[in-house]
């Protein structure tokens with residue numbers, strides 16, 4: 534039986550799902566295909582992914598392909614209770630509520646695996662971690678799964694390198710139609726949206742310090758600059774740092790940037806990017822936000838240890854008063870600000886990411902049993918197919934290589 538907040542919230546969730554559905558042409562087309570081909574007939578799929586409207590539509594597309602789908606979130610603050618209710622009202626098994634404790638969050642993951650899935654969708658690696666540990670028994674039917682995000686891929690690759698990966702996984706994050714658009718344009722827009730939503734403050738004229746110039750960081754920096762911010766980048770990778778400099782941004786260590794930033798956003802996938810020594814020198818009134826997967830980038834225990842007072846200033850903003858009177862504001866408990874204080878990525882972006890998810894899962898359903906227990910890239914033809922549907926939906930045509938051009942490009946001289 535589902536564990537959700539309140540089934541009476543279902544109509545609001547259903548409206549949200551219907552809205553995004555009309556901006557997700559790739560999933561619409563895959564749904565029609567799945568209705569006919571039934572790639573998941575008789576299979577069970579467990580999903581742990583930010584539970585909001587776009588994800589709910591992905592669950593419906595998988596069900597249209599014949600699967601029984603069990604759903605939970607992948608972050609204690611990103612579940613939208615009305616969307617969870619809408620799915621439960623349609624007969625999906627849903628275990629998720631907004632604002633769960635760590636214990637409830639873990640229990641929901643386990644409940645979602647209790648169907649002994651044939652396939653999984655993971656976002657950040659929590660399901661696969663359980664399937665290697667206390668839920669090993671629940672993985673005995675598993676053909677394989679797809680991982681959605683950079684942090685989950687890092688965890689999978691560490692496991693693979695250590696010879697400890699016991700399942701076949703597909704790296705959805707690194708498909709071109711995923712990270713080039715989702716991590717960059719999606720995170721760029723939705724992170725600012727979440728920050729503006731929570732604070733109702735202006736971006737123009739602020740010094741915005743962005744930690745991490747990867748795909749997510751680049752997207753955020755591009756948008757913050759466009760809105761009139763003075764952007765400073767911090768990095769640990771010399772090549773990314775050069776890229777940031779050549780893209781026109783000031784690069785410096787966080788120890789320096791901490792002194793004059795107005796808004797700090799971490800998007801590194803790393804821990805302890807902002808710690809005690811940074812909080813000690815920050816200006817009064819600064820905003821601290823994270824858009825990386827886990828809430829470890831801004832060290833919350835350090836922040837709390839320096840505070841003489843802590844209080845909820847408004848939803849999604851916690852004030853920490855320092856002994857010298859300065860107040861530092863932490864947004865969304867240091868969890869993904871775009872999902873905890875906003876609605877996540879735009880539908881048109883998640884359409885591409887979830888198009889890759891749905892097709893990769895169908896590929897696993899058909900071929901997974903013959904694959905090794907390792908991390909595979911998304912097959913190039915899936916990336917290409919999703920790109921073709923996307924272009925078509927945008928009514929954009931492109932040129933085609935002529936046979937003579939193809940011959941020229943493949944000539945050996």
Ligand SMILES: NC(=O)c1ccc[n+]([C@@H]2O[C@H](COP(=O)([O-])OP(=O)(O)OC[C@H]3O[C@@H](n4cnc5c(N)ncnc54)[C@H](O)[C@@H]3O)[C@@H](O)[C@H]2O)c1
Nearest residue numbers: 682683684745747748749768769770801802803824825826
């Ligand atoms: N908010 C969202 O909706 C969303 C969407 C996609 C990905 N993510 C998450 O965002 C994080 C970043 O993803 P990405 O795709 O940009 O990864 P990426 O690997 O492309 O970029 C991360 C960058 O951070 C840099 N970095 C690492 N440690 C650092 C440190 N201590 N200080 C400064 N820079 C540091 C790395 O050198 C790298 O350039 C991951 O946790 C990922 O799972 C979030």
